[in-house]
Amino acid sequence: MSFPTVVPHLLAGFGPMIGAIVIRARRARLRQPVPAHTVRLRLSMRLFWVPPLLVTASATVLVAALLAHLLGGPMVSLTSAQSLISTVGGPVPFLISMLVAGPLSEEPGWRGTAYPRLRASLSRLQAGLLLGVVWAVWHLPLFFIPGTIQAGFGLFSWSGLLFTLSVVPMALLTGYAYERAGVVAAIAVHFGFNTTMALLGVSSPITLAVVVAVQIVVATTLLAWRRDRKTDLPVQADAHQVVPDSSPRVGQTRG
Template structure:
């Protein structure tokens, strides 16, 4: 039985897109106009603040929902201290393992040898392991996941399968990154938009979105943050920037994402006949 999702489940999605893109792109365009390297003053201010567009969009949507007393979308995964949280560490390890396995595969295929040399230099540059971990956690996972997975994803799931929602969000997420190719000092600017590395970076966002979406349905935003953090940190430590290694990461993550999605039944249209689709207590992760 196919149940038409209530409007309230998708309410706020257009607002989220608008606030997220307007906030991020406005700030990143300011950074582009300033012209300096991303981490130099004054460019660093709009550059860093722009990354928080998704979480700002999430806050705006939640404030409006609270004022209108709208129910939580049916596919929202609540943050609770439960057995679900035991998924966080395995998903973190799996996310990192996809990058490491791809780097090893690229090495076998004639690409760059796996090395932590550049990663160690990066850690030293930012002041040590603790500042490195904090910067990798805030700059990306915490700044984005409450928006992409915590806000947009459950609203997309109101009318889409896991695969469809993940693919669409991945494409949107990839487009959101585009201004970074024009800010000097970013890894995207180093790649160049019209290059194999730039293309592979853009494409790699899509399987990453599928993995983060799977993690979200397993253990909520915390798990999505873990996957995002695991991938970003391992990529940084291994200095994944050659096309061969990027292509390997893309291939490995596509395979892993497909296996994970296929291994778990999609409950979107699996509600009981007498279930009330308007109830925010109906979730996909029972």
């Protein structure tokens, strides 16, 4: 986390976005069409999904923290939040850092690029689970970098294990958000989760375990809600079926 080793650390953090830029540049150079399951960014009614999805992501952490306290876990407190915000220079720098480090640096890659390509041959659940496992493995190097939250947990600890496990239901939630309102919604869900975790200082194993449980319930409920078998299934006729770049339609989404 100190110079010069912080440089590759930052580049790695933006790895998913860099990968997305490379893949999309290649697609444009080869004049390849947009994948069929891509959700286009449109200033339409779809963006009204963003605020409730952001609130839902934050609520999963807050509700889990309250439930964990009832089960004997630590009390919910904003003391650590005040200290954290003061350390980074105030609310605005804090919110900007939480938005850039994670949501903006990762979601264009994970959900905006990888997810719609996985959906060409996988269902929503399968694509979310597979990407969740990849996403969890991608976080593992953070456990070996002093100064990160993950290093504070320790890889071979209950907190470290539960943090890694929590990435999978988060992938399901962000995947659902992407299909509702595109990358903006995925960024909002990622931001809501990370920010609430940081403000509440969630670190105890019991709280992390309840967070995982609550998010599994919420993710499975959302995926099952208004489920449409026709739109939930991957494209079967042709794995390369795509929507042309010039199409005026919003990319296919799933309910």
